[in-house]
Amino acid sequence: MSFSTFLNELNRGTARAYREDLLDFSRWFAETNGESLEPHLVTSIDLKEYQSHMILNRGLKPATVNRRMAAIRAWMRWCQEQGLIENLPRWPKRAAQVQHAPKALSKREQERFLRAVEKEGNRRDVALIGLMLFAGLRVGEAARVRVSDVSISDRKGKVSITGKGMKHREVPLGFDARNMVRDWLNHQAQHAQQEWLFPGQNGGHISARAVQHMIKKYAWQARIEPQKITPHVLRHTFATNLLRDGVDLVTVAALLGHSRLDTTARYTLPSYSHMENVVE
Incomplete structure (x- = not known):
């Protein structure tokens, strides 16, 4: 999956956060498609279904969903730079976040x-x-x-x-x-x-x-x-x-x-x- 090489190039804090996000995607991919995650196997359909799974089935907040999708995108871009894939799949739109006014004192x-x-x-x-x-x-x-x-x-x-x-x-x-x-x-x-x-x-x-x-x-x-x-x-x-x-x-x-x-x-x-x- 090339995760370890990719994570080694990041600073410690970012690598720790990305590791959990990428492992979650890896588990979902294997359970859904019946094969281990490899960058050339990821399609735009996989990305859209994973995003929907996080929102509808697991009830994750939009900020968490967007963070995990960003981790996958960073990994896929790295794979492209390393020549492991030729093109990136189409990415789904970001999960919409509820907007409130900035915090202010009463x-x-x-x-x-x-x-x-x-x-x-x-x-x-x-x-x-x-x-x-x-x-x-x-x-x-x-x-x-x-x-x-x-x-x-x-x-x-x-x-x-x-x-x-x-x-x-x-x-x-x-x-x-x-x-x-x-x-x-x-x-x-x-x-x-x-x-x-x-x-x-x-x-x-x-x-x-x-x-x-x-x-x-x-x-x-x-x-x-x-x-x-x-x-x-x-x-x-x-x-x-x-x-x-x-x-x-x-x-x-x-x-x-x-x-x-x-x-x-x-x-x-x-x-x-x-x-x-x-x-x-």
């Missing part, structure tokens, strides 16, 4: 989380969380903000961002975000001049990992499951809040730095908990 969870942050009284943490929750910045964008990127007056504020794909955008800072960031800027001004809004070690900026740990700490203090609050969940919450308040998709996409509207449109999907409440 209003009550936002209040509990922000209360825990405010109680700590750490101006830096307050400003960091403000940029993600009230301005929608990605964790990497917030960590890399320079002092010179921020402009705040009494009634206006903005932060200049270079995001994914080196795309530049200017994000306006609302009332809450302005106050949170301005308090940290005033505190910094009393100390040595800094290049980065959120300095880290060795003269650089704070790391994304440090921000993630900081958020987990406040999640514990707010008695919210730590896995429920991540930097990206704060960004999702910002987008969800805007859409619930009636802001149009084009504006939300511009604020988030999305180049495709269908990426932003995911936030308009109902969450599973919302659907549960409706049905109840």
Whole structure:
């Protein structure tokens, strides 16, 4: 079956996952067709029937089905590169996955989380969380903000961002975000001049990992499951809040730095908990 040679060329983690997936396909193939699995014997019908078997007979989730089919495809492509087969069989469409809105905090969870942050009284943490929750910045964008990127007056504020794909955008800072960031800027001004809004070690900026740990700490203090609050969940919450308040998709996409509207449109999907409440 050439499995072992193929797996030896992969890193340990990928090889372990692929081994289980390929062995499952091998067992099914032998039981269904009465012959041992060999790459030149696999047809498009086999692939379609195996996919259907996983979905209909075994009730596997679409993500699991797609992962196993991807493992088979990787093995078959390797076999083609090694000259073991000439052409790949036609591949069935991916199993459709149920789409829900990205995870976001409820209003009550936002209040509990922000209360825990405010109680700590750490101006830096307050400003960091403000940029993600009230301005929608990605964790990497917030960590890399320079002092010179921020402009705040009494009634206006903005932060200049270079995001994914080196795309530049200017994000306006609302009332809450302005106050949170301005308090940290005033505190910094009393100390040595800094290049980065959120300095880290060795003269650089704070790391994304440090921000993630900081958020987990406040999640514990707010008695919210730590896995429920991540930097990206704060960004999702910002987008969800805007859409619930009636802001149009084009504006939300511009604020988030999305180049495709269908990426932003995911936030308009109902969450599973919302659907549960409706049905109840």
